[in-house]
Amino acid sequence: MKNDNDIHQNLDEVICDCSGTTRGKIISLVEQGIVDSDTISRKTGAISGCGSCDYDIEMLLDDIVAKLQH
Numbered sequence: 001m002k003n004d005n006d007i008h009q010n011l012d013e014v015i016c017d018c019s020g021t022t023r024g025k026i027i028s029l030v031e032q033g034i035v036d037s038d039t040i041s042r043k044t045g046a047i048s049g050c051g052s053c054d055y056d057i058e059m060l061l062d063d064i065v066a067k068l069q070h
Contacts, residue, residue, distance in 0.1 A: 007067050015056055018049025026057065030064045037061060 011024030021044040029040055037057055041047040047054050 007064050015060060016044070016046035016049070016053040018053070019045030021046040021053075023060065026060055027064055030061065030068070035061060035065055 007027055008024075011022060011027065013023040015021050015023055015026060025044055026040060026046075029043060034040060034043065037047060037054070040057065040061070046057060
C-alpha cells in the first residue's frame, strides 16, 4: 500500500501554466480542507485562464483526497 508521502513528490511541478500553480500549492490547499476545484481556482487563479488544466487538477484532487483518506 502506498503512503501519503507519495503525494508529496514533484511539488514544484506546474499544473497550470497560466497561473503558475504548482502541485505543491494544490496539495497545501487540500491539506487545509479545500477540496473543490472552484475554490482552488479562486485561491490560485488556476482553471480561470485557458482552462486546459481543469482535467489535470480534477484528477490530482481525486488522487490526493483518496491517498489522504487511507
